[in-house]
Amino acid sequence: MLDQEFIDQHTTGFTEWRASLEAVEWDELTKQSGLTRKEIEAAADTYRRARSVISCWAMGLTQHTTAVACIQELVNLHLLRGNIGKPGAGLCPVRGHSNVQGDRTMGITTNAPPAFLKALGREFRFTPPTEPGLDVVQSIRAMRDGRGKVFIALGGNFLSATPDVKVVAEGLRRCRLTVQVSTKLNRSHLVTGQQALILPCLGRSEKDGDQFVTVENSMSIVHASYGKLEPISLAVRSEPAIVAGMAKAVLTEDDTPWADFAEDYTLIRKRIEKTIAGFNNFEQRATEPGGFYLPNNAKERRFAQDDKAPFSIHPLEPLELTDDQLVLMTIRSHDQFNTTIYGMDDRYRGVRGERRVVFLNHEDMTARGLEPEQPVNLTSHWQGETREAKLFLALPYDLPRGCAAAYFPETNVLVPLDSTARVSNTPTSKAIIITVAAAN
Numbered sequence: 001m002l003d004q005e006f007i008d009q010h011t012t013g014f015t016e017w018r019a020s021l022e023a024v025e026w027d028e029l030t031k032q033s034g035l036t037r038k039e040i041e042a043a044a045d046t047y048r049r050a051r052s053v054i055s056c057w058a059m060g061l062t063q064h065t066t067a068v069a070c071i072q073e074l075v076n077l078h079l080l081r082g083n084i085g086k087p088g089a090g091l092c093p094v095r096g097h098s099n100v101q102g103d104r105t106m107g108i109t110t111n112a113p114p115a116f117l118k119a120l121g122r123e124f125r126f127t128p129p130t131e132p133g134l135d136v137v138q139s140i141r142a143m144r145d146g147r148g149k150v151f152i153a154l155g156g157n158f159l160s161a162t163p164d165v166k167v168v169a170e171g172l173r174r175c176r177l178t179v180q181v182s183t184k185l186n187r188s189h190l191v192t193g194q195q196a197l198i199l200p201c202l203g204r205s206e207k208d209g210d211q212f213v214t215v216e217n218s219m220s221i222v223h224a225s226y227g228k229l230e231p232i233s234l235a236v237r238s239e240p241a242i243v244a245g246m247a248k249a250v251l252t253e254d255d256t257p258w259a260d261f262a263e264d265y266t267l268i269r270k271r272i273e274k275t276i277a278g279f280n281n282f283e284q285r286a287t288e289p290g291g292f293y294l295p296n297n298a299k300e301r302r303f304a305q306d307d308k309a310p311f312s313i314h315p316l317e318p319l320e321l322t323d324d325q326l327v328l329m330t331i332r333s334h335d336q337f338n339t340t341i342y343g344m345d346d347r348y349r350g351v352r353g354e355r356r357v358v359f360l361n362h363e364d365m366t367a368r369g370l371e372p373e374q375p376v377n378l379t380s381h382w383q384g385e386t387r388e389a390k391l392f393l394a395l396p397y398d399l400p401r402g403c404a405a406a407y408f409p410e411t412n413v414l415v416p417l418d419s420t421a422r423v424s425n426t427p428t429s430k431a432i433i434i435t436v437a438a439a440n
Contacts, residue, residue, distance in 0.1 A: 001080070001081075003080065003081045003082035005082075006079070006081075006082030007079065007080070007082075010079075010082075010085075010303065010307070010308060011079050011308055011309050011311060012305065012309075012311070013310050013311040013312075013313070014079075014311050016311070016313060017076060017311035017313050020313045020315070024316055028316060028318065029316070031318075032316065032318055034400030034401070034402070034403070047081075048081070051088075052083060052086060052087065052088035052089035053078065053083045054088065054091075054092055055074055055077070055078065055090075055091055056092040056093075057071070057074070057092075057093060057094065058093070058094040059429065059430060060329075061074070062093075062421065062424070062426050063421070063426055063427060063428055063429040063431070064421060064430055064431045065419070065420070065422060065428055065431065066314070066317055066421070066422065067421035067422075067424060067426055067428075068421060068422060068423040068424050069312070069314035069317075069422075071093075072312035072314065073312065073314060075091060075312065076311050076312060078090070078091060079309055079311060084298055084301070084309070085298060085301035090298070090299070091298070092218065093218070094218055095217075095218045101217065101218055101220065102214075102215055102216030102222070105216055105276065105294065106272070107120065107276075109133075110133040110134060110135045110138075111132040111133070112128075114130070116275075116276070119275045119276070120275055123271060123274050124271075134148075135425050136162060136427075137417060137418075137420055137425050137427065138425070139151075140162060140167060140168050140171050140417060141171075141417070142171075143174055144170055144171040144174065146174055148171070148175065149176045149177070150175060150176060150177045150178075150179075150193075151172060151175045151178045151179065151193065152178075152179040152181070152246075153178075153179065153180050153181065153182075153188065154181050154239065154243070155181060155182060155183065155239075156188075156338075157187060157188050157338070157339040158172075158188050159172065159187050159191050160186065160187050160188065160339040160409040160412065161338065161339050161409060162412065162427075163412055163416065163417055163419075163427040163429065164412075164413070164415055164417035165409075165412050165413045166413065167417050169191045172188075172192065172193060173191065173192070173193065174193070175192075175194070176193055176195065177193050177194070177196070177197070178192045178193035178195075178196045179197045180196075180197070180198050180199065181199045181239060181242055182198060182199070182200065182201065183201060183202070183203040185198075186339065186340075187339075199237075199242050200233075200237075201236060201237060201238060201239045201242055202227065202231055202236050202238045202239070203227070203229075204225055204227060205227050205229050206227040206229045206230070206231045206236075207226075207227040207228065207229065207230060207231060208227055208231075208238045211238070211265050212224045212265070212287075213225050213240070213265065214269070214286050216294070219293075220293055220294045220296055221290070221292070221293055221294075222279075222285075222291050222292055222293075222294060223286060223290065223291025223292075224286045224287050240261065240262060240265060240268065241262040244258040244261045244262040245258070245262065269282045269283050269286070270282070270283070277295065278294040278295045321402060321433065325381065325433050325434065325435055326360075326364065326402055326403060326404045326433075326434050326436065327402060327403055327404065327431055327432070327434075328358075328378070328380070328404045328405065328406060328414065328431075328432040328433075328434045329403070329404070329405050329429070329430040329432070330406060330407065330409075330411050330412070330415075330430065330432075331405050331406070331407060331408065332407065332408055333345070333348065333349075333355065334346050334348045336407075339408075339409050341355070346407075349397065351395070355407050355410055356391060356392045356393065356407075357392055357393045357394075357395050357406065357407070358376065358378060358393070358404055358436065359395050359396075359397035359404060359405040359406070360394055360395065360396060360397065360399065360404050361396070361397070361400065361401045361402070361403065361404075362396040363401055364401055364402070365394060365396055368436060368438075369438070370394045370436070370438065371394075372394065372396055373393045373394065373395065374393070374394050375391050375392070375393060375394075375438070375439040376392055376393075376394045376437060376438055376439055377389070377392070377436075377437055377438075377439050378390075378392055378406070378411065378434050378435075378436055379414075379434060379435050379437070380414035380415070380416065380432050380434050381434065381435065382416035382419050382433070383418075385416065387413055387414050387416070388413075388414075389406075389410070389411055389413050389414050390439065391439055392406060394436070404434065404436070408429065411432075412429070414432050414434065415427050415428065415429050415432055416428075416432075419432075
């Protein structure tokens with residue numbers, strides 16, 4: 001069952017971690033998971049017999065109070081059989097659209113590494129701030145409390161994508177200025193600060209003269225991206241040009257050639273090459289078929305603590321509910337990309353022409369006296385606070401008892417701003433405690 005050679009050579013803490021597992025009772029595991037012991041052991045046997053394993057996950061794991069601990073336990077599972085740093089094996093967080101990963105590589109993070117800040121300051125001859133920035137939840141609080149005065153969004157639909165929608169709207173309205181750099185209109189353009197700008201920009205699918213941008217996908221592959229469609233208007237500028245224009249207008253004493261960057265993206269890539277590890281010979285490698293792969297320490301079995309990967313120990317934390325409560329997770333439909341909804345059908349789950357639905361276990365519906373397609377109201381409960389989403393249709397679905405599901409963003413109003421994952425501070429949109437009652 002164990003890759004003992006890998007464990008001895010590349011990990012620490014295995015003995016202590018194993019002892020912590022042996023203290024967990026099977027009854028508690030089956031109760032909390034909704035699975036039988038036979039089902040769990042069958043999955044374990046499949047994993048044991050596999051020569052190599054890739055584990056992929058997305059928000060189903062990250063949007064819980066114990067999200068970080070859960071993912072670290074998944075890492076533990078891979079360490080057991082050496083499924084890190086060998087062909088056909090590894091850990092694969094699914095990042096979403098094609099440049100979420102690239103944002104972080106380029107330093108768009110609330111707490112940039114010191115080495116990156118040092119290199120950035122050296123290349124552009126300034127002193128970068130070293131104090132941590134604000135993540136999404138912290139930014140919402142700052143706007144709500146009047147500390148965040150200017151909001152600039154590079155794409156996205158911030159109002160609809162974030163938790164506790166009423167609080168977010170209140171925070172945006174308190175800003176002195178809100179700016180949306182967008183390819184198309186969305187609800188965030190309707191809830192603004194005292195002054196508001198909408199700056200239309202080219203989509204990545206549109207031609208940007210002879211220029212190209214680069215993206216980094218979930219597999220850490222960087223490649224060129226060329227627009228193929230004619231621009232919707234010749235007056236629409238590219239996102240790099242808009243950002244460079246703002247910088248030139250605001251940083252009047254800065255000698256960075258912002259206008260040149262807007263005219264020639266190769267100049268930007270040359271600066272990236274000098275600043276960020278792994279981007280040597282950037283321009284040529286970006287245009288090669290398939291792009292190029294960025295270095296990955298785990299792939300080479302180089303780990304942070306003296307080249308050892310620690311087994312992480314976490315106690316099982318039961319989620320306690322009262323008899324009338326359920327755990328709601330937000331989900332997406334088939335015809336949906338983030339907050340963009342292309343159609344009202346969901347072929348994944350057989351729903352047609354409707355999105356205000358809540359999927360419930362059949363026995364949970366019977367216990368509440370609910371009929372299929374009966375209108376219901378959803379109420380979330382968090383530390384004495386309640387939030388309500390009205391008029392959803394109750395649909396029976398193959399879910400474990402005690403669980404419910406409904407579409408995002410329609411149920412974001414139920415997600416408490418302060419209910420977040422420990423360490424990562426991610427909103428807990430996959431573990432919202434609710435009650436369901438028939439609508440009057």
